Amino acid sequence: MEHYLDYAATTPVRPEAAQAALSAMTEGFYNPSSRYAPARQAAQRLEEHRAAVAAALGARPEEIIFTSCGTESDNWAIQAAIRAGRHRGRHIVTTAVEHSAVLEPIRALEREGCSVTWLKPDRSGHIAPEQVAAALREDTVLVSMMLVNNEVGTLLPVAEAARAIRESGCPALLHCDAVQGFLKVPFTAKELGVDLLSISGHKIGAPKGIGALYLRRGLKLSPLMLGGGQESGLRPGTEPTAQIAAFAAAVRAGQATLSQDLTAMAELKEYGLRVLAAALPQLKVISPGDAPHIFAVTLPGYKSEVLVRFLSDRGIYLSSGSACHRGKPSHVFAALGLPKPWLDGALRISLSPRTTRADLDALAEGLAAAREQLFSTLS
Numbered sequence: 001m002e003h004y005l006d007y008a009a010t011t012p013v014r015p016e017a018a019q020a021a022l023s024a025m026t027e028g029f030y031n032p033s034s035r036y037a038p039a040r041q042a043a044q045r046l047e048e049h050r051a052a053v054a055a056a057l058g059a060r061p062e063e064i065i066f067t068s069c070g071t072e073s074d075n076w077a078i079q080a081a082i083r084a085g086r087h088r089g090r091h092i093v094t095t096a097v098e099h100s101a102v103l104e105p106i107r108a109l110e111r112e113g114c115s116v117t118w119l120k121p122d123r124s125g126h127i128a129p130e131q132v133a134a135a136l137r138e139d140t141v142l143v144s145m146m147l148v149n150n151e152v153g154t155l156l157p158v159a160e161a162a163r164a165i166r167e168s169g170c171p172a173l174l175h176c177d178a179v180q181g182f183l184k185v186p187f188t189a190k191e192l193g194v195d196l197l198s199i200s201g202h203k204i205g206a207p208k209g210i211g212a213l214y215l216r217r218g219l220k221l222s223p224l225m226l227g228g229g230q231e232s233g234l235r236p237g238t239e240p241t242a243q244i245a246a247f248a249a250a251v252r253a254g255q256a257t258l259s260q261d262l263t264a265m266a267e268l269k270e271y272g273l274r275v276l277a278a279a280l281p282q283l284k285v286i287s288p289g290d291a292p293h294i295f296a297v298t299l300p301g302y303k304s305e306v307l308v309r310f311l312s313d314r315g316i317y318l319s320s321g322s323a324c325h326r327g328k329p330s331h332v333f334a335a336l337g338l339p340k341p342w343l344d345g346a347l348r349i350s351l352s353p354r355t356t357r358a359d360l361d362a363l364a365e366g367l368a369a370a371r372e373q374l375f376s377t378l379s
C-alpha cells in the first residue's frame, strides 16, 4: 500500500486531463497555426482552454500566456520586468523563501549589477507587509513575492505588497509566483493587484511541461524567446495543444469542486497534525501552514534524509524539503533561523483532497517506528 504525501512536489494527472490530452494528441492533433478547417478548430479549442485558465484567475483570456512550466513563467516575468524598467532603476525586492525558479534568476541579476533587498521571514515563515513598504525605493522596478510557500505552506502578503507599491509611487511591477497557491487558496489576480503571476499545471492534476503567465492587460513585456509569433508573439513555439488541453481540463475539474476540496484538505491537515502529535511527543511543528495542503514538522535528533528513506521503504512518500533541492539543505527552513537539530530533521507533508486519514495514520506509525529503530543524535 502506497501513501503519497508529496503533492506539493507533483500530482497524479487527473483522468479528465489525461483524456483531454489523448484527444488533443489524436483526433485534434493539428497545428493551430495552419489554415484548414480542423486546424482552425484546434486554434479555437486552444482559445477555449485559455479562457478556462483565465476564468480560474479572474482574468481575461488575453492576459494568459501559456509557457512550459512555472519555472519558465517565473524566469520570463523577472527578466522581462527588469528589462522593461531598465531606464527607471535596478532595484529588486523579493523574499528569502522564494522557490529557486525565482531565487536563481534574481541572484543572476544581482551578479549583473542589480541591487536586491531580500526580505527575511520571521520564525514562523511569515513576512510582514511593513517589511515590503520599508524596502521600496524610488528605483525599485520589481517586487517578486510568492503567494504560498512550497515548503512551509505560509501565505505571503501579496495584496499588501501591491498596496505598498501603489502608495509609495515607485515604478515597481509586482510579480507573484502562485504555483503553490493556485486552486489551493481562493484569489483572483485583480484581488492580489499583481502585474504578473505564474502558475504550473503539474501541481494541480495536469501533466508536467505546462504552465502559464498572467500578464496584466496593458502591460507590454518583451518575450524570452524569439520565433514564430505564437501566443501573441510573446511565447513562440508551436503550442503544446495536448498539455494545454489537459491543463484546462484539470483547472475546470479543480474549480468545480474547489470549496469542498479546500475544506477536505484543511480537515486532513488538522487530523495529520493531531495524529503526529499523539504518536510522537518529541515531534515539533515548524509550520502548521496557512494554506490547506502544506505543513512542516521536524523530529529533532534525526536526519530528514534518513527518515525519508526509512519511510520510503514502508511505502510512505514525502520530502525533506523542496524536491528541487536534490539533497542540499533547504534555504527556506534555514531562513526561519531554526536550531540545527530542527533543521536536520525537517519534513514537508503535502496533501490533496484525495489523501486519506489512513495515509496520515501510516505516516504517524512510520515515524514512531523510525524513532524506535533509528539512532538519535540527541539521546
Ligand code: PLP
Residues within 6 Å of the ligand: 008, 009, 068, 069, 070, 071, 072, 074, 099, 101, 146, 148, 149, 150, 177, 179, 180, 200, 201, 202, 211, 324
Ligand atoms: N514555484 C514554486 C513555489 C514551486 O513549488 C515550483 C515547483 O516546485 C515552481 C515554482 C516550479 O514549477 P515547475 O515545476 O512547473 O517549473
